[in-house]
Amino acid sequence: MTVVANIGELARRNMRQSGIVVAFVAIVVLFSVLNSNFLSPGNLTNIVLQYSYILILAIGMLIVIVGGHIDxxxxxxxxxxxxxxxVLVVRNGYPWWVGVAAAIVVGLLVGAWQGFWVAVVGIPAFIVTLAGMLLFRGLTYQVLDSVSLSPFGGSYYLIANGFQNGLLGGQGYDVFTLLIFAIAVAGYAVSQWRSRQARLRYQQVVEAMWLFVAKIVLVGIIAMWFAWQLANYRGLPNVLIILAVLIIAYTLVTQKSVFGRHVYAIGGNLNAAQLSGVKVRRVNFWIFVNMGFLAGIAGVVYSSRSNGAQPGAGNMFELDAIAACFIGGAAVTGGVGRVTGAMVGGLIMAVMSNGMQLMGIETAVQQVVKGLVLLLAVAFDVYNKRRAGVAR
Incomplete structure (x- = not known):
């Protein structure tokens, strides 16, 4: 017998995920009221360009946190x-793709190094990555001889600063951008329908049909409105294409693959995972290799965006990525969290930072606000766990 839930029941079942979406919408509405330029095409594009590397890091950090670790x-x-x-592209004149490949390879090597100490030697990830934070920062100074290198220019610069515009024409707007977003909305609708049908087959609670349709329509309207803003400005940012591919790929990895299920099993109950035959060491090793891989991609995007490399680059990025995951619904104890939630959490951080910058709020105050938001998000998670424990 299937059960169809109303809005109140769904909110109680999925309070954390529903809450962050409502919070995100409320923050967007607040800043759009306070500053008329907040929802302008130029500023929306700027948010995508400025915070894409944090969202890329948040994908990898989510998997790390779900597995019960931290980086x-x-x-x-x-x-x-x-x-x-x-060093390769600017100083030695190699092609742009050599620099990209080298950055990703270095990221993989870093991930393998840290994965070895965590998975094989058994040192807690907090200690290993704390040592890595110091070690790799020092290596950065060594590689750059303590000076900045710029500019990249050319194709490397366009990775994070270029746009796809005019591929299919359009009178004052980019048809290609609208088409890509329309395909994405259609894919989302099909995915949600299949997920709903699967829950019905297993006699799980689902929303009423009218609510399901309303949700799809609302998401479609928001997505196409955002696409229209981009299409009327400079087109589809290259970095948004990279980010979309990563989100889709890692959503499938975490939700559909054996590796993803094992990560959730380890973070949820390590002893049970070991007794179930999960190769914990192997999974933990690849968790950190994957984090290194995504950090390499983020390094390429960030250096492309800033059109150079600086010894102090990436400062505090790890805290922004961690905050995005926790705000987006990941549990401190591991075993809980989704890629989409981390993306919403990252967007909340991005929107708050951008909105406060437009209002001219001091950096010190911005840090205070973001710190309070992170604290409240984790407190809400702890509160929900305690209430669930009392209910049982």
Missing amino acids: LSVGSVVALTGAVAA
């Missing part, structure tokens, strides 16, 4: 991978 070194790895790319 404090990603900011230093972003700096190191960007420095390697700059």
